[in-house]
Amino acid sequence: MYSLNVELPVSSYPIYIKKGLLDEIGSEIKKIYQNKKIVIITDSNIENFYGEKIEASLAKEGFSVNKIVLQPGEKNKSFEILQRVCNSVLEFGLNRSDLIIAFGGGVIGDLAGFAASILFRGIPFIQVPTSLLAQIDSSIGGKVAINSTYGKNLIGSFYQPKAVFIDPNLLLTLSDRYFNDGMAEVIKYGAISDKSLFNKLLEINSKDEFFQTAEQTIFTCCSIKKNLVEIDEKDNGPRMLLNFGHTIGHAIEKIFNYEGITHGEAVAIGMYIITKNSEYLGITQKGTTNLIKEILSKYNLPYELPNINETEVLKNIKLDKKNSNNGIHIILINSIGDGFIKKIDLVELSKFTNLNPL
Ligand SMILES: NC(=O)c1ccc[n+]([C@@H]2O[C@H](COP(=O)([O-])OP(=O)(O)OC[C@H]3O[C@@H](n4cnc5c(N)ncnc54)[C@H](O)[C@@H]3O)[C@@H](O)[C@H]2O)c1
Numbered sequence: 001m002y003s004l005n006v007e008l009p010v011s012s013y014p015i016y017i018k019k020g021l022l023d024e025i026g027s028e029i030k031k032i033y034q035n036k037k038i039v040i041i042t043d044s045n046i047e048n049f050y051g052e053k054i055e056a057s058l059a060k061e062g063f064s065v066n067k068i069v070l071q072p073g074e075k076n077k078s079f080e081i082l083q084r085v086c087n088s089v090l091e092f093g094l095n096r097s098d099l100i101i102a103f104g105g106g107v108i109g110d111l112a113g114f115a116a117s118i119l120f121r122g123i124p125f126i127q128v129p130t131s132l133l134a135q136i137d138s139s140i141g142g143k144v145a146i147n148s149t150y151g152k153n154l155i156g157s158f159y160q161p162k163a164v165f166i167d168p169n170l171l172l173t174l175s176d177r178y179f180n181d182g183m184a185e186v187i188k189y190g191a192i193s194d195k196s197l198f199n200k201l202l203e204i205n206s207k208d209e210f211f212q213t214a215e216q217t218i219f220t221c222c223s224i225k226k227n228l229v230e231i232d233e234k235d236n237g238p239r240m241l242l243n244f245g246h247t248i249g250h251a252i253e254k255i256f257n258y259e260g261i262t263h264g265e266a267v268a269i270g271m272y273i274i275t276k277n278s279e280y281l282g283i284t285q286k287g288t289t290n291l292i293k294e295i296l297s298k299y300n301l302p303y304e305l306p307n308i309n310e311t312e313v314l315k316n317i318k319l320d321k322k323n324s325n326n327g328i329h330i331i332l333i334n335s336i337g338d339g340f341i342k343k344i345d346l347v348e349l350s351k352f353t354n355l356n357p358l
């Protein structure tokens, strides 16, 4: 079993990665949780594939389990569903030392984690991430949130799980589109801080090949995130490196109104465009943009959009609440595996969002 520990000033927690871990989840949880009651929050896709399995494993250890099964999709990250989830947890009679399990992709993790952070001013929760994106990114680091009509993830908190249990076998039922979506973030980790990961992804020729070393790859990604979270939990400094491709990516998602394009696809385009510009400006090593294009194409990810309007992209970046009036942090790479944060004036931004710099 691969494992690592996220060490933070107020809490530290383990991440375990092992194929088949779901079958042992009951006995693993027994080691860290002494009460009986557990509420699992999940969506109907995951429930159909794995609902019985997780319940059986927990029941075997004598836990009393209730389940909240939601419709799949981003719409769950709303006040309405949050309220419903909180009420169900209370109805099941949990108290502040009982346990919530977030069993799903990033949507379930963000929603269940946020519910856990506000129920009884904080009830313990465990992440059992099921999508590739959740296994390498959203289940780690404690960012939990719902969306507002003013934007995504604007209502939330930093609330760390008690543990993260990752079973890469669960990815076998993930659709190709969501698999590739998560791959965009795996590629991002390689691009900003691990050239050998990037090269390994370039060499892989099929999903089967990815699975052969999935535990190791997931471990590598979690380690990169863990290190950044430990030095900058609240995301004001080095953790921002994880936003490579996201400044433009978020603007694209917004232009699409979060429909018809996945987060990973938007980030893929963002990584390509910003690197193309920084290479043109002489910041990034020549040839890097082509490597990014090659790797994105390999995982069926887009690197450009035919009808995108540059002015719209710029407008949406400037509207982003995270940017202050006097500047914006953008993430660039010197070369593959070597990312850095650059603070620029908003007036300089267009130099990095030019869709056709060459
Ligand atoms: N908290 C963070 O740090 C963080 C980081 C990145 C993204 N996010 C959030 O994560 C969300 C996106 O996460 P996501 O891409 O996992 O979306 P998701 O949770 O909607 O899952 C994607 C789809 O895959 C299905 N699915 C998940 N696991 C499956 C499996 N093993 N087999 C079959 N189907 C499965 C789901 O039912 C869903 O339809 C966004 O809301 C985003 O804001 C949060």
Ligand SMILES: [Zn+2]
Binding pocket: 185, 246, 263, 267
């Ligand atoms: Zn992302």
